Amino acid sequence: MICLGFEGTAHTLGAGIVDENAKILANVMDQYKTEEGGIHPREAADHHVENMQKILKQALEEANLKMKDIDLISFSQGPGLGPCLRTVATAARALSATYSVPILGVNHCIAHIEIGRALTGAKDPITTYVSGANTQIIGYESGKYRVFGETIDTGLGNLLDMFMRELGYGFPGGPIISKMLEKGKYSYIELPYTVKGMDLAFSGLLTEAISRRGKVRDEDLIYSLTENAFSMVTEVTERALAHTGKKEVLLTGGVAASSYLRKMMEKMCEERGAKLFVPPVKVCVDNGAMIAWLGLVEHKSGIKMSLNDTIVKPNQRTDDIDVTWRV
Secondary structure, X not given: OEEEEEEOOOOEEEEEEEEOOOOEEEEEEXXXXXXXXXXXXXXXXXXXXXXXXXXXXXXXXXXXXXXXXOOEEEEEEEOOOHHHHHHHHHHHHHHHHHHOOOEEEEEHHHHHHHHHHHHXXXXXXXXXXXXXXXXXXXXXXXXXXXXXXXXXXXXXXHHHHHXXXXXXXXXXXXXXXXXXXXXXXXXXXXXXXXXXXXXEOOHHHHHHHHHOEOOEOHHHHHHXXXXXXXXXXXXXXXXXXXXXXXXXXXXEOHHHHOHHHHHHHHHHHHHHOOEEEOOOHHHHOOOHHHHHHHHHHHHHOOOOOOHHHHOOOOOOOHHHOOOOOOO
């Protein structure tokens, strides 16, 4: 069975094709970018409309398939930016109706988890999901993916991007930070470290770091902000491991590409006798292959949708979904 999946929750438009053995046949992406500022939802949606046919064609060519070979179509139903979600949902519905192919809307966050489990071999991990808009510590318990901790303001990736834009380094900020941290040692500057129970808050850290501009070296500020933010995420992940007794951590989302974060998480896992799993970077970032894979997983478990069920859900939560494919 072969599934075509569309990702379109925010800046990335993706089309992925996956078979039932989790073999990725195609994974094509095109990203909306701005000269300054963050994502403009309407402009991002316009980008998706303009590039939809192109990435669909590229995905089919990469997989050496035609639409008649597709057995299932899935799309990111939520959470995400409404205009972007509606764009990919409309395309998925049109293809489903035209080619008489079943359709499924799936949860973006859970798609990150399931493609990560499939490609790394992790069985029952605590998932540390860190991306631009999302920062959640997730574990499977009693038929749901439970959120044991999460950001109460902005996502980790957005924190890094906003700070680097303030310093004039451009977007995205994460890769620039990773290269800087590999170059040498920096001086730590005390900044806010806000963990509230199992939840995280990054806005105070950002505000204070911005206020110190010009008083200390930019490099030291970048290092200190990153050190605090990553340590906060690692602490809450460790608490979730202790609470659940699980022995695996799956690190995913766009920020999982950071070697600095990986090293920090790896050290924590070693000290706790747990194992760290990190999927290939191309499926850590937002992508269509993960949407296609979750569509297949859900379809095989018996989940079906009519076109009326495919309304987008911008505020859908990870723990809204009944996980019928795990026991």
